Amino acid sequence: MTAPFVNIHTHAETGDGIELVNLDDFVAAPCATFASAGLHPWNVGKCDHQKALAAIENLCQSGKLDAVGEIGIDRAIDTDISLQMSIFKQQLDIAKRHNLPVIIHCVRAYSDFLQVLRQNPGVPMIFHGFSGNATTAEQLLAHSARLSFGHKLLTDSKLQSVFTNVPNDCIFLETDTKQLGISDIYTFAAGLKRISVDELKAIIFNNLTRLFGDRWTTVG
Numbered sequence: 620m621t622a623p624f625v626n627i628h629t630h631a632e633t634g635d636g637i638e639l640v641n642l643d644d645f646v647a648a649p650c651a652t653f654a655s656a657g658l659h660p661w662n663v664g665k666c667d668h669q670k671a672l673a674a675i676e677n678l679c680q681s682g683k684l685d686a687v688g689e690i691g692i693d694r695a696i697d698t699d700i701s702l703q704m705s706i707f708k709q710q711l712d713i714a715k716r717h718n719l720p721v722i723i724h725c726v727r728a729y730s731d732f733l734q735v736l737r738q739n740p741g742v743p744m745i746f747h748g749f750s751g752n753a754t755t756a757e758q759l760l761a762h763s764a765r766l767s768f769g770h771k772l773l774t775d776s777k778l779q780s781v782f783t784n785v786p787n788d789c790i791f792l793e794t795d796t797k798q799l800g801i802s803d804i805y806t807f808a809a810g811l812k813r814i815s816v817d818e819l820k821a822i823i824f825n826n827l828t829r830l831f832g833d834r835w836t837t838v839g
């Protein structure tokens with residue numbers, strides 16, 4: 620049996636393989652069956668934190684979420700970093716309480732996350748849209764982080780060489796907000812790893828089941 624495609628981070632369901640769909644409006648009714656939700660750092664400065672955190676906790680409690688995220692730190696926006704970190708940590712605690720993996724949004728903040736990873740061993744964290752260098756990748760992987768690669772992989776030659784050297788059991792692929800097929804990213808990524816698309820599908824599907832157990836089977 621050929622393993623299905625896994626799109627570990629998208630904002631729109633397409634029906635192509637297993638998709639972890641990020642619910643952007645999680646306070647309204649969630650619809651995706653394999654879903655993540657969280658208070659994005661871009662929204663930290665413009666919403667009622669307690670209301671958002673309570674909504675996330677409720678979704679976790681009712682079994683409607685399979686991951687918390689995307690959450691994280693973005694040093695390219697104006698929102699106070701200590702506020703971002705506080706909101707992030709409260710959401711990390713929710714994920715820990717419910718035993719869920721976390722989807723990380725990280726912009727110019729990899730060193731902040733080394734600290735977080737050190738303090739939270741055993742919490743599965745997937746860095747979505749990873750675009751760091753080889754040293755950063757190595758440091759994150761030393762703390763058992765997983766790295767998800769998206770559209771930048773197609774055009775960024777430095778990132779391509781980072782991806783080629785990242786151990787296969789630590790990788791995921793994603794489309795995020797891009798109008799791009801997950802199959803296109805797989806085809807390109809398999810070329811970089813010099814393996815077949817089917818081999819890559821098997822590797823990433825295995826990575827999925829190791830982190831999510833059989834949660835993905837709620838799909839469809």
Ligand SMILES: [Zn+2]
Pocket residue numbers: 628630641689795796
């Ligand atoms: Zn996203």
